[in-house]
Amino acid sequence: MSGLKGGLWSRSVFWLVLVTVCLMVLLPILYFLTISFASNYEAYQFPAKILPTLSYRAGIRYNADSDNYTLLLAKGADYEAVKTTSDRMDMSMYFKSQLNVILSESSVADLFSKARQTPGMMETRLRKNFFRNYVIFFILADGTMAALMNSLEAAGWTILISLILGGSTGYILARFRFRGRESFSATLLVVRMFPAVSLSLPLVIYIMKMNLYDTPLSLAIVYAVPNIALTAWITSSIFKGISVELEEAAMIFGATRLRMLMTITFPLAFPAIVASSLYAFLAAWNDSITALIMTNENPTLALLVYRTVGSSTIPNLPAAGAVVLLIPSLVFTFIIKDYIKQLWGGAKI
Structure with a gap:
């Protein structure tokens, strides 16, 4: 028991x-x-709602003494007066700017006419334009597609540089013994501690001398520096777990070291390589501060979102821009999730 x-x-x-x-x-x-x-x-209602709403439960009351109309919105069991006016255009603009409800002046006039004929408050339901914040974001963010391509190019170069240099370094640390190997491995970890923005300030001088300033490749060079170290650490641990006898057997049967790496070692280490690419992609995709320093006319999507809605005092537009920025990284993560699960030992999620 x-x-x-x-x-x-x-x-x-x-x-x-x-x-x-x-x-x-x-x-x-x-x-x-x-x-x-x-x-x-x-956006400023308290308590905040967990789920988004598709419409408002509203009421319009005709004020005979002042010959105007009051818009009331349901708040729990009661109604809250939010707008009083006699101008149809004014009410239509309020619907659009504050409630994300698109109603023409003629539709507002029909509501006013019904409210005049209804004693007390006329109840109605106002349907929201659900994706209006996203539409406003794309209107404000001029050059979104160009910024998206810049971000993809910078992320692609970052992954390529990190995997080539970091993967090679990881293999050397796993397979070769040389003086200072442990110190070199620890130094890589120290480099990883530096944020990319601290590296961009000294590197920008050399990048300008190479005529690479304001290009995705210049961003990739900065992003790749800490990710090379991280990739080396991840891949070296995986390479150590791959049997050396498999590589030696392949070379005994006539395979060159390059062919052995391409047919034996890299396929077995592929989950670690993919995991390293995920870290490199996220580092390049989400950064805006380094892009602010390293670009001028060719911003990344993260920097464009920051410039467009970073100074907004209303949280809904920055949230919409952040969701737009989040979608590609989620897509990339779901594409490679099976390889990440292999790296975790085939764990089922």
Whole structure:
């Protein structure tokens, strides 16, 4: 009986911890997505809503004494007055700018006419333009496609440089013994501690001398420096786990070292190589500060988002821009997720 109770208690604690961790991860993401679809009115409402709304439960009241109309929005069981005017254009602009509701002046006039004929408050439902924040973002962010291509090119060069130099370094650390190997390995870790922005300041002088300033390749050079060290550490641990006898057997049967690497070692280390490419991609994709220093006329998507909505005082537009920036990295992560699972020993998620 005590064993049964102990097992039940362990399972209860396990599921409690699991649910708590999931909520800690998922609730901020869900709230962030909700804010990206929120109107200006909803962005500052308290308590904030977890799920986005598709419409408003509203009411319009005709004020006979002042000959104007009051818009009321449902807030719990009550209604809150948010706008009073007699001008159809003014009300239409309020719908559009504050509520993300697109209504023409003639539609507003019909609402006013019904409210005049209805004693008390006329209830109605206002449907939101759900993706209006994203439309506004793309209108404000001129040159989005060019910035997207710059980000993809910079990320591609970063992955290529990191894998070639970092993978080669990792193989050398795993297979060869030489004086100072441990010190060299520790030095790589120290280089990884430096943020890319601290490296961009001294490197920008040499990049300008090479006529590479304001190009995706210049960004890739800066991003690759710390990622070479990280790639070397990840791949060296994997190369150490690959049997040396497999490589020696391939060379005994006549394979050159290059062919042996391409047919034996690299395929077995492919999950680690893909994992390293993920770190390199994310480092290049999400950065905006280094791009601010290293570019002028050819910004990356992250820098374009920062310039477009970075000074906004309303959180919904920055959230929409951040979601746009997040989508490509999620796509890339899901493409390579099976290789990451192989690196974790084939764990099922």
